[in-house]
Amino acid sequence: MALDRPRALSGIQPTAGSFHLGNYLGAIRQYVALQETHDAFYTVVDLHAITVPQDPAELRANSRLAAAQLLASGLDPDRCTLFIQSHVPEHAQLGWVMNCLTGFGEASRMTQFKDKSAKHGADRATVGLFTYPILQVADILLYQANHVPVGEDQRQHIELTRDLADRFNGRFGETFTVPEPYIVKETGKIYDLQDPTVKMSKSASTPKGIVSLLDEPKVSAKKIKSAVTDLETEIRFDEEKKPGVSNLLTIYSTLTGTAIAELERRYEGKGYGALKTDLSEVLVEWVTPFRERTQEYLGDPATLDGILAKGADKARAVAAETLADAYDKVGFLPAVR
Numbered sequence: 001m002a003l004d005r006p007r008a009l010s011g012i013q014p015t016a017g018s019f020h021l022g023n024y025l026g027a028i029r030q031y032v033a034l035q036e037t038h039d040a041f042y043t044v045v046d047l048h049a050i051t052v053p054q055d056p057a058e059l060r061a062n063s064r065l066a067a068a069q070l071l072a073s074g075l076d077p078d079r080c081t082l083f084i085q086s087h088v089p090e091h092a093q094l095g096w097v098m099n100c101l102t103g104f105g106e107a108s109r110m111t112q113f114k115d116k117s118a119k120h121g122a123d124r125a126t127v128g129l130f131t132y133p134i135l136q137v138a139d140i141l142l143y144q145a146n147h148v149p150v151g152e153d154q155r156q157h158i159e160l161t162r163d164l165a166d167r168f169n170g171r172f173g174e175t176f177t178v179p180e181p182y183i184v185k186e187t188g189k190i191y192d193l194q195d196p197t198v199k200m201s202k203s204a205s206t207p208k209g210i211v212s213l214l215d216e217p218k219v220s221a222k223k224i225k226s227a228v229t230d231l232e233t234e235i236r237f238d239e240e241k242k243p244g245v246s247n248l249l250t251i252y253s254t255l256t257g258t259a260i261a262e263l264e265r266r267y268e269g270k271g272y273g274a275l276k277t278d279l280s281e282v283l284v285e286w287v288t289p290f291r292e293r294t295q296e297y298l299g300d301p302a303t304l305d306g307i308l309a310k311g312a313d314k315a316r317a318v319a320a321e322t323l324a325d326a327y328d329k330v331g332f333l334p335a336v337r
């Protein structure tokens, strides 16, 4: 791997069997692009997934499925490092150090925690859910990442990462690269099809609001056709007044590489039905080969496991070096072996 390249790191949770369109457009597309320009590390963050209850057998299956979907999206194990977070114990180890640098009030300001704990009931939220942004800080800093490709919902966590990197460096001496978020403005937040004011989400969207990439294509087509729009008829990009239509235009534009202005021209005088029918066809064309490729990776577990084993080795080599430096700076006595 070329050492002169900047580093990229990102993670995705195995909290559901299938990724959704927001994950792909907001994050994974950028993972694929950054393989060409960065020394890129991508991880299936199973430690994060257990911040909400998970069935063990399902979690295992979903972790495999997540890796298969990342490969099907275009990640190439020869051009990036793909691994399972729990295979690299340094994440939890540096996570502890970062916990001890974070203020309680600072952690309490994380809006993802507020949203998710409200959903699960404040008394059922775990301490893990509260501190997961701090584990995410460790995920990023271990790899000395320069850029972190994520959706808009993660911006606050990257800010926290920058603050903690600065704090550690200031207190103990230069140790961590201070990372920048890599968020694509147009697709950083893909909205729920039934409630276009909130983000599409694996754990929070209703079945009709989310396009799951592994669903039967005709199910996804139907969801596009019944997406909530507005009472007008004009096809125009206006996120404030027309969030539903704007969301559909964003999806259409990104999947086909057509400018939104061109789509507005093309659909002038046509109704929402025409836009939805065409977009549902575009989507079917995209998800059909994606599903096939995912199935191919799942059908060959030895190859998949081999890719993940090699990825974990490569990740550990980097993570262990950073952790050793951080442990030393903090003042831990080196273990004599």
Ligand code: ATP
Pocket: 011, 012, 013, 014, 015, 022, 023, 024, 025, 026, 027, 149, 150, 151, 152, 153, 154, 187, 188, 189, 190, 191, 199, 200, 201, 202, 203, 204
């Ligand atoms: P959960 O609801 O379990 O948190 P999620 O749908 O938010 O799941 P994650 O695995 O937490 O998915 O996020 C993976 C990546 O996808 C992150 O970079 C996140 O910012 C991005 N992402 C998630 N939802 C969207 C969305 N609706 N639009 C754009 N990006 C998104």
Ligand code: MG
Pocket: none
């Ligand atoms: Mg999320």
